[in-house]
Amino acid sequence: MGEAILKINNLNSYYGKSHVLQEVSLTVNSLERVAVLGRNGMGKSTLLKSILRLQDIKVEGDVLFKGETLNQAKTYEIAKKGIAYVPQGWLLFPSLSVEEHLLVAYRPGKSKAKEWNPERIFELFPEIAARRKVSGTKLSGGEQQILAIGRALVSNPEILLMDEPSEGISTMVIDRVIDLCHQLTEQGISILIVEQNLELALRVAQRVYVLVNGRIVYEGTAEDFRADKESQHQFLGV
Amino acid sequence: MFLSTFFNGLTLAALLFIMAIGLNLSFGLLRVVNLSHGAFYLFGGYIGLSVLKSTGHWWLGVLCGALVAGGIAAIEEIFFLRRVRGKSTLETLITLSMAIIISDLIVVIWGGNPKMIAIPKALKGFVSLFTVNVPIYNLFLLTFACVIGLGLWLLINKTKMGMIIRAGVDNFEMVSALGINIRLVFTLVFSLAGFMAGMAGVIGGTFLMVAPGEDWRILTYTLLIIIIGGMGSFGGTIIGSIIIGLIFSFGSVYVPQFSLFLMFAPVALTLVIRPKGLFGRTL
Amino acid sequence: ATPATPTGEPIGIGVVGPMTGWATVYGENVVQGVQLALDEVGGKYKDRPIKLYIEDTKAEVEVMVTKLDSLKQRDKVNIIIGPSLGHEGDAAPGWAKKNLDVLMMPGYAAPQDMTMRDRTPNIIRAGWTADQVIFNFGQFVAKDLKYKKVIVVGQDYAYPWGQAAGFKRGFLENGGQEVKTIWHPVEMLDFSSMMGQLQTMAKDYDAVMYNGGGAQVIAFWKQWEQYGMGKLYPQLLGGANIPDVPILTEVSESFEGLYSSMHYADGMDLPANKKFKEDFQKKFNKQADAIALQGYDTMKVILKGLEATEGKTEDIAALEKAILAVKVTDSPRGHFYFDEYGQAVQDIYIKQVKKVDGKLANVVVKTYKDVTQFGPYESIKDKYMSMPPDGRDYPSGNLSEYTADITKYLGQSYVDDLKKNGGWK
Amino acid sequence: MRKNYKLWALIISILLLAAIPLVVDQFFITMLIRIMYFGLLSVAFTFLAGQLGLFSLMVPVFMGISAYTIAILESKEILLFPYSVLVALGIILAFAALAGFLVNRSKEVYFLMLTLVLGQLVWAIVLQWVSLTKGTNGISGIEVPHLWGLGQGSNVGFYYYTLAVFSLVVLGLTAIMRSSFGLKLRGIRESESRMIMLGYNVALLKWAAFMISSFIAGLAGIFYVYYSGLINPDSISLNSANQVMIASIFGGVNSIIGAILGTGIIKTLEIVLSGSTQRYLLIIGILFLVVIMFAPKGVIDIMERVMNKLWKGSPYDKRR
Amino acid sequence: MTKEGKPALTVRSLSKSFGGVKAIDNVSLTLDAGCSRVLIGPNGAGKTTLFNLITGEIPMDEGEIYLFGVDISQAKIQKRSELGLTRTYQISNLFKELTVEENLYLSLKDKQWNSQGDFSSLWTSWMKSYKRVQRIEEVLASVGLEGKRQTLVSSLAHGEQRQLELGMAISSNPRIIFFDEPMAGLSPNERVFMGKLIRKLAAEKIILVIEHDMDFALSLTDDVTVLDHGRVIAEGRPEEIKSNPEVKKIYKLG
Ligand SMILES: Nc1ncnc2c1ncn2[C@@H]1O[C@H](COP(=O)(O)OP(=O)(O)OP(=O)(O)O)[C@@H](O)[C@H]1O
Ligand SMILES: Nc1ncnc2c1ncn2[C@@H]1O[C@H](COP(=O)(O)OP(=O)(O)OP(=O)(O)O)[C@@H](O)[C@H]1O
Ligand SMILES: CC(C)C[C@H](N)C(=O)O
């Protein structure tokens, strides 16, 4: 395992006065897959948004990307450094076609052969390849999720932040997404994933964090957590 | 007479097109109801006039008018519009306030008298085409509009720019999260729209005149075009300009007393039947 | 007992007119004329400073009424100069009739009914009416220029209607055969289509008169030149406002030769005019024009009125009486006095645009002495007033219809006289 | 009491307004009357803008229609006072019903544009149908009806009539906005498709809201024409529509009180500033920019923040 | 399986295409009164589209739909809703700038409300009606949003919005409810909780559920319909479905 690609120290986030994230510290090492778990409304999405400085969230604390601070950076600068984001709710663009979604986000990778480009996405997900010219938001729910993942990939990031990628996709596609995640780390892309689907999360991640009411209450390897039925019950209500 | 009226309608359409396509940039693409577009036009026109008077170069006037208007647009975007992005009511009010301020500044700087921008020598006079006399300036206007139209079309449809803008309007933040400096893009587009308006101001001011109040008048016609053609539609802007241009020229020849009514009635009808204009995109 | 005129108290005078927007000149220049007149007397009457309250109507009548109210109620002003635009002038008598304790002296507004059919004693106009200045122009065009058929292109509102009406009367009663009117919206975008139309009409008509104001003149002129209309028609005829000074500074030399008429011509060769123009240029760094002159003259009339009443602005009726008796002899436009309706009786000048000292100016080519607002109908003004007010299409520009109409109102004998004399005497 | 503090504040202000003629002079009353009839326009605008999220640029048109109806009927001596007003209200409702039908399918910017064009269309008709409307000149010389308390010299009587109608409208609208009807309109604003799915007659609700707004504008027209004694195409021009929009947004487009406040401030500034400088439009323009920058929710927002500071624990509701 | 035997919903040879794609291709389906059914199928199979066609949110190309014996093929959405049809949305469609409570008030369509029409309640301070308040509280409790009553929907977390989406559907006491992936976005804990709720509804009312989570889907009812490429490829009990060769193929079951 390499050194930390993403490091978060004592992060506090607020929506107006409501203090959503409290003293969150978290690390994603290079070529690692990390999952953040937690019940609804615990602050998982807020965590990802805080990294990218999205919305009107007031963020205090340090976020380091490859040792470099992101505290003063703007959203687009952060993203440009190599952080891609699959948002919850997909946030596709109604006025762009499926193909345009991929074109607009496309940023060439370091090597032409290994890079993610729109064509490669279409190969990987034939279900959206057939719908190239359709407006992104006219797709079915699952297709939209796939497109959102594709859109993040074509920017050829170093780390991928995914917010509940399993939502809306069917079981067969879930398997493919899990495979994809493993493949990605082999290609040099680290992953930070937020998930409700415990099964998926544990199959993808090597390490997990659990958020309860905006605080990290558990940190450990995926195997440990899988075995730790008590923590699962206590923190996730499984 | 029919033919000459037709030509005149087209000329007017060409002028209005240059205005409308600029407005449609901010309107259709940025979704900003830019009521200061008319003010950019007039301010550009006056700048052009002053430059012409002091240097004698008409083309330099066109360039300066366009640049200054573009600059004001950039200022408006950076200092005001940017801060209320997405809140359409506030955006509208900001552009309205700017329009009021600029209109009044114009009176302060250039006084209330109407002014004329002389047509450059090279474009004076007329030629005979199909039995009608067509002023050279009119031909110039037509050509110019075509060039501008083509250029913008390429920019919007053949570059990534167009996609970025459309995406940015749909979801500003998500585009930032893709690593694109969408703020800058918006500023550029808005300034480009201002630039076009300023340029139209000098060219149109030469064709018509520059005077206080022109800003609102031109703005109204431009709005009509966009309404009838559909917001954000390139083809719609062309068709809209031609429709309005022709209605105006035929109206003012055959029924001048009802020309205003003639102008608004078809537009209203279009909107009632097709609420998004002839070519409006369904979003 | 308190003295009737407290010494040292300022005298308030309101000025209303459009000070912003498209019509700014019509308000601003009046104000400047007023200020110039005040300067000449050191800004005060005897030891009482004269304080101006300047209010913007934004060229909207509702705003004007509000501003009139605030001048009266808040600033306690008894004398108001203004308004300056036609539609403002039309609405002003309504207000004046409700506020008889305020004297109103129109700035540049020209509707004839302000001092005719809608007359109220507290409106006195040292200026002009749309018809008054143009009756004789019609006569001039018919008799001296000998045109038979004229096209009048004009803005579609009351002031050009009034001018067209006056012109029709003068022209058709003095040998003209037809006046064809084309009305366009007040703010016309582009005149090129109209030029096409005028080109085809050239074979049937002798001349074109443009009857509009301000920016429209420039727009009209531009296309007139572009289309080479000068080759099809003789020099353009103009309504009173066409060769206004601000326009002359803009248009090219081919504007030379244009005829029009008014109660003032900037190129008039009078010492008072020279002084007025010089002073104005010095003070405001721009050329004086008829609008500024109107403010100037009106203020001077008020000062004369104040002198006659020894500054008692409280008694408006007395002031009105005093002003009606004023006879001005040293105005830049010559002399004028008031008729019993409160309208100035003055000389009307036929003017032509000519180059003077390298600059275009309006030069007087003919003078009609002491014209009243009724013009040639002075002696039969009751009959004249029984006719409907000027309208878009009234009176008719068609000779036979026109004759039928005046026969009805002015009597067969009037028509017979016209025939006998070949026009007015 | 605490929960309804806004309502109480409203009632108290109305009572205060009623007492005003006892202490101030004519001019002040003139101003208040004017603010009230223009205030009605902003209220009409705000009602649609705040509840339905629809910006109507034809609000002044309805004012114009009722004013013109009265002016034409009375100046041509076809019908006089009480009947002319009744006819005017009838015509307003008829026009509003038609226009409401025409604009029903439009949303967002498209609604703004359609109302702009319809407004301009009416304006063009008024301008060019000279035989009926006298064109640009407009119609003037309309007399205040001979009613109890109205007469020459004093405008206090007129003030009370205006205040009565004005207060009724404000209270009525407040009630409507708090009723289920208001909530349904806000529901439409947020998601029309869901409202339809829930089984509401969305078209009817929108149409009714449009009627209410137009009717209020029509009421303003009655006071306008009787007080100023005239009506002119300027009153229904695009510029007037802009002014209504500016005043409403300036004051706070989601609140009736805000809209009235906005109108009050702007109309007052116009009078105060225009007397002292010719550049007051410049000043007002800059002022707008400043307010938008620092109080995007309008002047009412500043007011509420101040109130909140002063009166700790007042239920300052950040929702609207 | 038929409990009472009278069909509540009948869909006959329904078709709809978008451009070149046949999203729904000659689909027939019957839902008997008192019965519930699960609709499964891969992404893009046409499940949501089928819902949209039945609720009338998009017009159909061909086919017939009967709801409680009434032909609603061409009826307005409103009419369908009046017959007691409600749905949830896969992509939340809530009144974002209203509070949770207000959202629920709007979805509460009790008898009184409807019979009075839209305008009679203009003046009544109906929100405070005791019955309504009680009902709102019930709904809030049953979807687990008690603490969020006064919160603006736009500041709810995604999962909370999904919970409200369910609350909106059940509050109006409909006769027939369509659920479009009701479990999506919910955490395991909420799943258990909401699962119970839906199971209870399945017993009381007629529901049609789209769900990717098989375990949950099959715990609701024994009637399953499988859709693929707009066509019904299998229908029946879970065992039958699982052994169906076509289903096996798309689900890559051993
Ligand atoms: N408005 C539309 N325009 C064009 N194509 C559409 C539209 N709506 C749906 N489609 C297409 O129709 C097909 C069926 O979509 P539908 O939403 O019904 O799928 P679904 O079964 O609900 O899938 P999921 O499980 O992913 O939600 C998809 O391929 C989709 O892209
Ligand atoms: N825009 C907002 N304004 C105010 N509060 C918000 C906003 N968005 C979220 N919250 C609140 O912050 C808390 C955390 O929200 P967040 O979206 O991070 O939860 P989450 O863990 O991602 O939940 P889910 O699993 O449902 O997506 C929630 O209580 C939510 O109500
Ligand atoms: C605009 C001007 C020509 C106004 C003119 N003096 C009038 O009374 O109407």
Ligand SMILES: [Mg+2]
């Ligand atoms: Mg989340």
Ligand SMILES: [Mg+2]
């Ligand atoms: Mg679906």
